[in-house]
Amino acid sequence: MSGCACGNSGPQYPELEEILARYAGQRGALIPVLQEVQAAYGYIFEDAIVRIAEALGIPATSVYGVATFYAQFHLKPRGRHVVRVCQGTACHVRGAAKILAAVEKELGIKPGETTEDLRFTIEPVACLGCCGLAPVMMVNDDTHGRLTPDKVAEILAAYE
Amino acid sequence: MQLFRAHVLVCGGTGCTSGGSQEIRARLEREIQANNLENEVKLVITGCHGLCEMGPLVIVYPEGTMYTHVQPDDAAEIVSEHLLKGRIVQRLLYKEPMTEEQVPHYGDLPFYKKQHRVVLSNCGYINPEVLEEYIARDGYAALAKCLGEMTPEEVIEEVKKSGLRGRGGAGFPTGLKWSFCRNAPGEPKYVVCNADEGDPGAFMDRSVLEGDPHRLIEGMLIGAYAIGASEGYIYCRAEYPLAVKRLKLAMKQAEEAGLLGDNILGTDFSFHLHLKEGAGAFVCGEETALMASIMGERGMPRPRPPFPANSGLWGKPTNINNVETWANIPDIIRRGGEWFASMGTEKSKGTKVFALTGKVQNTGLVEVPMGITLREIIFEIGGGVPNGKKFKAVQIGGPSGGCLPESQLDLSVDYESLTAAGAIVGSGGLVVMDEDTCIVDVARFFLSFTRAESCGKCTPCREGIKRMLEVLDRIANGEGKMEDLELLERTALVIKNTALCGLGQTAPNPILSTLRYFRDEYVAHIQDKKCPAGVCTNLLTYSIQPELCRGCTACAKVCPVGAISGEIKKPHVIDTEKCIKCGACMEKCRFGAITLG
Ligand SMILES: Cc1cc2nc3c(=O)[nH]c(=O)nc-3n(C[C@H](O)[C@H](O)[C@H](O)COP(=O)(O)O)c2cc1C
Numbered sequence: 001m002s003g004c005a006c007g008n009s010g011p012q013y014p015e016l017e018e019i020l021a022r023y024a025g026q027r028g029a030l031i032p033v034l035q036e037v038q039a040a041y042g043y044i045f046e047d048a049i050v051r052i053a054e055a056l057g058i059p060a061t062s063v064y065g066v067a068t069f070y071a072q073f074h075l076k077p078r079g080r081h082v083v084r085v086c087q088g089t090a091c092h093v094r095g096a097a098k099i100l101a102a103v104e105k106e107l108g109i110k111p112g113e114t115t116e117d118l119r120f121t122i123e124p125v126a127c128l129g130c131c132g133l134a135p136v137m138m139v140n141d142d143t144h145g146r147l148t149p150d151k152v153a154e155i156l157a158a159y160e
Numbered sequence: 161m162q163l164f165r166a167h168v169l170v171c172g173g174t175g176c177t178s179g180g181s182q183e184i185r186a187r188l189e190r191e192i193q194a195n196n197l198e199n200e201v202k203l204v205i206t207g208c209h210g211l212c213e214m215g216p217l218v219i220v221y222p223e224g225t226m227y228t229h230v231q232p233d234d235a236a237e238i239v240s241e242h243l244l245k246g247r248i249v250q251r252l253l254y255k256e257p258m259t260e261e262q263v264p265h266y267g268d269l270p271f272y273k274k275q276h277r278v279v280l281s282n283c284g285y286i287n288p289e290v291l292e293e294y295i296a297r298d299g300y301a302a303l304a305k306c307l308g309e310m311t312p313e314e315v316i317e318e319v320k321k322s323g324l325r326g327r328g329g330a331g332f333p334t335g336l337k338w339s340f341c342r343n344a345p346g347e348p349k350y351v352v353c354n355a356d357e358g359d360p361g362a363f364m365d366r367s368v369l370e371g372d373p374h375r376l377i378e379g380m381l382i383g384a385y386a387i388g389a390s391e392g393y394i395y396c397r398a399e400y401p402l403a404v405k406r407l408k409l410a411m412k413q414a415e416e417a418g419l420l421g422d423n424i425l426g427t428d429f430s431f432h433l434h435l436k437e438g439a440g441a442f443v444c445g446e447e448t449a450l451m452a453s454i455m456g457e458r459g460m461p462r463p464r465p466p467f468p469a470n471s472g473l474w475g476k477p478t479n480i481n482n483v484e485t486w487a488n489i490p491d492i493i494r495r496g497g498e499w500f501a502s503m504g505t506e507k508s509k510g511t512k513v514f515a516l517t518g519k520v521q522n523t524g525l526v527e528v529p530m531g532i533t534l535r536e537i538i539f540e541i542g543g544g545v546p547n548g549k550k551f552k553a554v555q556i557g558g559p560s561g562g563c564l565p566e567s568q569l570d571l572s573v574d575y576e577s578l579t580a581a582g583a584i585v586g587s588g589g590l591v592v593m594d595e596d597t598c599i600v601d602v603a604r605f606f607l608s609f610t611r612a613e614s615c616g617k618c619t620p621c622r623e624g625i626k627r628m629l630e631v632l633d634r635i636a637n638g639e640g641k642m643e644d645l646e647l648l649e650r651t652a653l654v655i656k657n658t659a660l661c662g663l664g665q666t667a668p669n670p671i672l673s674t675l676r677y678f679r680d681e682y683v684a685h686i687q688d689k690k691c692p693a694g695v696c697t698n699l700l701t702y703s704i705q706p707e708l709c710r711g712c713t714a715c716a717k718v719c720p721v722g723a724i725s726g727e728i729k730k731p732h733v734i735d736t737e738k739c740i741k742c743g744a745c746m747e748k749c750r751f752g753a754i755t756l757g
């Protein structure tokens with residue numbers, strides 16, 4: 001562990017250190033640590049992988065392996081708003097593909113990509129668990145149900 | 161305790177919340193205060209009532225009046241009419257889709273009449289964020305009974321007597337599983353709740369987690385006591401933020417009340433419960449992968465044996481059950497195993513919660529006794545297929561399940577019958593499909609799902625599913641050959657027999673069942689190069705019916721590739737070479753002039 005080169009003392013990533021301190025000595029801490037790091041920084045950056053490995057006493061390759069296994073973790077910065085368009089069964093039979101197409105068209109990006117201004121990321125998911133409202137998408141933690149392609153633009157416009 | 165003359169229940173489930181139920185609650189609260197009713201009327205925000213299709217829902221007791229599709233602006237009328245003057249607001253009542261008849265009472269709705277609610281008995285009635293409300297409905301009485309009057313062996317005996325089988329998919333007898341773990345050597349022992357609910361089209365566990373979290377905690381406590389476990393984990397998928405929040409709150413309340421932690425209810429039984437959030441991998445619902453994930457590793461399944469009962473978390477004896485399995489336990493202990501066994505069929509006891517979705521009138525959660533027929537669920541409870549369309553198939557059990565046709569609808573819903581018919585009870589997703597659903601497309605849909613979610617550890621699943629998907633893509637694009645059907649069947653059987661875990665072993669089911677019941681539709685794609693349902697875009701062309709087209713130009717404006725041309729007020733035409741078959745024009749046309757064929 002080192003301070004940064006800017007001359008200030010103290011750790012370079014204080015939030016990361018705070019998270020690691022809270023999980024010190026706990027078993028099975030890797031996934032919760034990654035979840036918290038991602039919540040704090042928006043994504044899992046390279047220095048974090050190295051530092052987490054060091055703190056938990058496991059190889060950096062294992063941290064990388066876990067971070068890339070789960071769909072939830074991202075190694076690149078993501079948009080301020082994550083649009084999760086449900087591609088589950090119930091939504092599929094009620095026209096989810098058209099909703100996804102409308103979102104793609106509106107934002108000009110493909111699923112998994114982020115807009116250049118870091119405003120939106122599209123993430124297809126399989127079932128958001130509110131199939132009664134199919135087709136469904138979530139923007140951050142808000143659920144929008146009973147969608148039609150023409151509602152998409154208006155919904156997205158509300159997220160700055 | 162303060163007595164209220166009326167209770168107003170506002171559904172706070174995910175469906176109704178997205179429809180604005182928080183705003184409705186706030187407006188109701190303001191109106192109640194404005195009319196000085198706060199000492200007479202109690203406002204409660206509850207878990208899901210199941211009838212998500214009709215949400216947001218507001219229910220007024222003691223009458224049991226159910227208001228559907230409530231909007232914030234309706235709050236004033238509900239308060240001034242119903243609560244002040246005792247007059248029901250007719251226009252907000254549920255209307256029977258066939259007869260247009262209004263149904264004022266909750267219990268009289270066809271949707272609820274045939275249901276038998278055990279696991280969901282509190283969902284929609286109590287405020288899930290208040291421990292006392294659970295206790296008022298006999299909550300934690302079963303735990304007290306176990307700790308006070310029953311030995312762990314007696315608890316296991318009672319669960320065995322009930323005939324309860326795991327609700328997570330495989331249907332393994334729960335009592336037997338518990339006894340394996342109890343008898344396995346090793347300390348400490350763990351109990352785990354599988355709340356990963358990854359099957360697309362399934363949300364029953366979510367409802368329990370959000371609507372009645374203490375029921376799950378009580379079930380796990382009883383299991384831990386019976387098995388001799390001192391620690392437990394709930395593994396909840398991260399896509400359920402509300403469930404995570406309510407579970408955390410419930411665990412904190414239980415700890416403060418001495419129901420979790422050391423020396424529970426003053427006995428020497430101690431149990432510590434932890435919550436782990438999943439990280440977005442379907443395969444983590446498989447028990448060995450789930451345990452790997454709890455231990456902070458990549459969630460990859462491993463071969464069994466050893467079973468978790470002998471070597472689970474950190475190599476110790478571990479008992480994993482599904483949310484709904486755990487949620488059945490308190491009632492089994494309180495009302496007895498025999499009571500539970502009196503419901504259902506010979507080999508499948510009790511009730512099961514199904515998530516009824518897709519092309520059906522009343523989508524939502526239904527809890528029914530095992531042994532009910534599919535027809536009763538889909539047509540009586542679900543109200544049948546909307547918009548006068550024809551029923552085609554029902555998909556049961558998610559990506560591991562199968563598609564059943566009309567001819568199988570009188571089948572009894574139980575583990576054995578459904579398996580024999582080529583589907584499974586599985587987690588309980590029922591997705592109804594109508595004549596507009598293409599069976600080849602559905603099979604492709606499930607295979608793309610399992611292909612994406614395969615962890616890649618074993619070859620049959622990693623490579624085999626991919627190959628099958630390529631064949632299906634060919635068929636959907638009109639390039640299939642008749643030999644492909646045989647190839648599909650052969651590959652499916654190899655994967656079924658050789659894959660490492662349940663994901664791969666069951667992934668071919670959607671293909672096998674559709675080939676069994678809907679072979680004609682595959683043949684139509686291959687020989688006639690036609691998609692009868694009009695879904696597989698490469699087999700379709702859009703065209704404009706000149707006699708219906710008014711030349712309004714709406715279609716030409718919406719076409720993203722400029723494939724539509726024509727003069728204003730004259731019939732337009734589509735250039736099929738340019739057309740990318742997005743369907744935008746058809747949606748926009750107000751005159752039904754654009755057809756697909
Ligand atoms: C690919 C795969 C996914 C699974 N997903 C789930 C799930 O989301 N929830 C669940 O309870 N069981 C799931 N299971 C079943 C579990 O492995 C396990 O059988 C179950 O948790 C046991 O609990 P039960 O006996 O109470 O059913 C899954 C199995 C497989 C093979």
Ligand code: FES
Pocket residue numbers: 086087088089090091092126127128129130131132134135136360361362
């Ligand atoms: S299938 Fe879309 S929410 Fe379940």
